[in-house]
Amino acid sequence: MTPVTLILIALGLGLAGWLAGRAKAWSFQKDESVKRLTARPNYHGWYVAIWIALPVILFAAFWSIASPQLVNMSVLASSAAEQLPETSFQRDVIMSEASAVASGRATAVFNPDARALIEPFREAMSRYNMIGLVLSLLIAFVGGAWAFLRIKPDFTARTRVERVIMGVLLLASLVAILTTFGIFASLVVEAFRFFTSVSPIDFLFGTFWGPDPMSNAENPDGSRYGAIPLFWGTIFIGAIIAMIVAIPLGLMSAIYLTQYANPRVRAWLKPALEILAGVPTVVYGYFAALTVAPAIRDAAVAVGISNASSESALAAGLVMGVMIIPFVSSMADDSIAAVPSAMRDGSLAMGATTSETIKRVLVPAALPGIVAGVMLAISRAIGETMIVVMAAGAAAKLTANPFEAMTTVTFQIVAMLTGENSADHPATLSAYALGFVLFIVTLGLNFIALRVVKRFREAYE
């Protein structure tokens, strides 16, 4: 009995409840003495259906967790389990093998000990399946009967159904938030493990990055975990080079689209720009690594910069900037469009030209929104991974020369987690600390940006 079957049963019984509840409500409507139902018959039907289906679905969720435990316990208590080895690890392997065969997920067992357990497993499973089925039917019946009996002409079924719908929607929105909290918690735990072996001072202010995964894990050298070069590389590529490209281009394209483009041009240019945001970043990465980076190196060498590297901060930053243009442009577009047209008319009526109006009225009025867009773009850029992995190089260098290879926080997270390193080594754990810092910074940027946008909206509404 899988949870899916239970849920199907729940839905089937729910349908029956719906029909029954509705029929009962209809019968009231035919009754002469009843003036008016407080809710339409459909709502009464839904009320009964919810009382049947929801408890059963909740029970199915609970049962899908509880029943395997109960099965295991009953198998362990059986006589066949007496000759099982004492070590819990071996025992678990045998148990899971037997259970896999019993439930039909596997056809044969490796371990002869497991063979004896298959039959007890089958028995326990069918027993608990039966129990689960009976319990669900019981729950469905009790819930349905209770709801059905409550249906009266003046019963406020509609508000109750609405409340359930609201609850379901609330739950859906909580999933994303709770996931964020979960991510945060797991990052905190792992980062804390890292900081027990490497001091946060060394990590946050050290200027040399060179974790050695082969070193002694018990006593790491804190001076090899200085993340400043990574922070610098991230800021240099994501917040400086990329923004030098993205801010002017994004802003200008937004101004063109909102103020100059005629509707026909706008109708295809704006979606085209937004498609740019949907291109997988790995594709940008190819472009940066195969086309832009060599071109930049050749150009740099041609003008006499001899130490230009074939992987460079400039290549990654430029391509990242192009990738970010749609973000800046679309936020700026929205905020310029949100400036009341009365402002624009007022300025034009003063005899200002379109460009004077844009420069002196529209952009200043839209500035908070534009700034917020830029901050969101920065947070996106510094969290970007693929382009820097492919084009920026791996050298943790503290330099302001854009032709040199650099590395970023995201690159090092990838490098530390994908190696052959032991999962408990500080070099691996440092990835979580880096992720933690990145998470805090981007969260902060987004938070500030959203606050600014909110205040901006209030100013015009």
Added chain:
Amino acid sequence: MTVIHSGLDATDPKMRASDVSVYYGDKKAIDNISIDIPSKYVTAFIGPSGCGKSTFLRALNRMNDTIPSARVEGTIELDNEDIYASGMDVVYLRARVGMVFQKPNPFPKSIYENIAYGPKIHGLADGKEQLDEIVETSLRRAGLWEEVKDRLQDSGTALSGGQQQRLCIARAIAVDPEVILMDEPCSALDPIATAKIEELIDELSGRYAIVIVTHSMQQAARVSQRTAFFHLGKMVEYGKTSDIFTNPIEQRTKDYITGRYG
């Protein structure tokens, strides 16, 4: 249809519209209107909603240009110069024909910067002192100086609705226009603020040609010397305000003024 111009001395028209029609796409919003706007008077456009009076007003300083589908036929002249001629500079035209909108629309800048905006873009002031002077004169003429002289650096949007509208009038005055168009300037204001604006219009009328669109017939009667009655995109009657309100010639004008429709 002949438009009745009752008892008007045709001397000294500031603006002259001849056979003007305005289209939005295929829809004709203004049908063949001819009118002389006298200088140094207040001319009121009245008529029911959707009769085209605002559209016509916006044709007078080419603000309809901002609407892509709008198209104007006929000629409109300012001092005998066709404003729709290809050589006409819209920027210069709008500096000469200023506009005040229905809802106060101060820029999100300081009071000072709101007034200084026009003089700055048109290069009317040589240096800070002259600019200060223009700002003060404009605010004085708009009757706002005493209320705001101590807080010129405060945001223009922080003023009350009536003050904002007077700020917009001061802003229009600051570029020293010849004509001021007002599109229902009091419709978003309370009676006290309205009274102040009307008083202001009265004071300004000796200096500028003012055209005001209004829904309030009392307002038209109070502030204007000339009144044009619009209906369904046509101008039905145009004459001295006193004549229109006491002795209209057209039956439709009479019906509207006595409140039978509109």
